[in-house]
Amino acid sequence: MTLLLLAGSGEARRIAQALAGTDVVASLAGATRDPVDLPIPTRTGGFGGERGFRAFLEAENITAVLDATHPYADRITRRTARVCAAQNIPYLQLLRPPWVAEPGDQWTEIACERQAADHIPPGATVFLGTGRQTLEGFANLTGRRIICRQIDPPSGPFPFEGGEFLVGRPPFSVQDEIALFKRLSVDWLVVKNAGGALSRTKLDAARALGIPVLLIARPPKGNWPTVATVEEALAWVHAL
Numbered sequence: 001m002t003l004l005l006l007a008g009s010g011e012a013r014r015i016a017q018a019l020a021g022t023d024v025v026a027s028l029a030g031a032t033r034d035p036v037d038l039p040i041p042t043r044t045g046g047f048g049g050e051r052g053f054r055a056f057l058e059a060e061n062i063t064a065v066l067d068a069t070h071p072y073a074d075r076i077t078r079r080t081a082r083v084c085a086a087q088n089i090p091y092l093q094l095l096r097p098p099w100v101a102e103p104g105d106q107w108t109e110i111a112c113e114r115q116a117a118d119h120i121p122p123g124a125t126v127f128l129g130t131g132r133q134t135l136e137g138f139a140n141l142t143g144r145r146i147i148c149r150q151i152d153p154p155s156g157p158f159p160f161e162g163g164e165f166l167v168g169r170p171p172f173s174v175q176d177e178i179a180l181f182k183r184l185s186v187d188w189l190v191v192k193n194a195g196g197a198l199s200r201t202k203l204d205a206a207r208a209l210g211i212p213v214l215l216i217a218r219p220p221k222g223n224w225p226t227v228a229t230v231e232e233a234l235a236w237v238h239a240l
Helices: 010-019 049-059 074-086 113-118 174-184 198-209 230-239
Strands: 003-006 024-028 042-044 064-067 091-094 107-110 125-128 145-150 163-167 188-192 213-216
Touching (some): 003 010, 010 024, 010 230, 064 074, 074 091, 091 230, 125 174, 188 198
Parallel strands (some): 003 064, 107 213, 145 163
16 A cells, blocks of 8 residues: 655644554645745645546555645645546544634634625734735735745735734644734634634634634535544544
């Protein structure tokens, strides 16, 4: 068996560590310029579309695919599930549970980035914890101060007026986030409901400071098998 691990999440790193020394190869999309090294053979970059992905599976004799990408990597997940089904290759998605509001949280779910402007008043300072990939969707937030945090230094200017980049590599503690939000005078926090304990600290900080939060809803789940934990994913691999 040769397993393809679609990586890019903390869970994928744990899986790679557990499977080091076995017949497994990881793939990273290349969204981060300097990702943390994985202890297994790793390729970086796209496959060249669906045709390129099919060719890779055949050339590398891939017999199973474990998808541990980000919960919002919907295009990659849907393509992978579709191709694996067509080629009769076992496929599993590790999809960590979404965050659930706790007492004191002021959360509002929105369907997409553009809807943020319906909730955030002009003059507000908005902290985007959504990454740079969907930044253009917030271009209608005119009249607000927009702060977008990303891991890598920006390769160009902010794509629209009123915005600025903030470079920072996680993890961040709750106290770190509280201090940052105070320093920036943040009025609103916008995040994707990615789930996971490490990324939740910004939400805990927002609750402590009484900052309202907009959560961008997850993509709808397709008709493919999923598990919620690393342990379940490893059990699936070992059962193949």
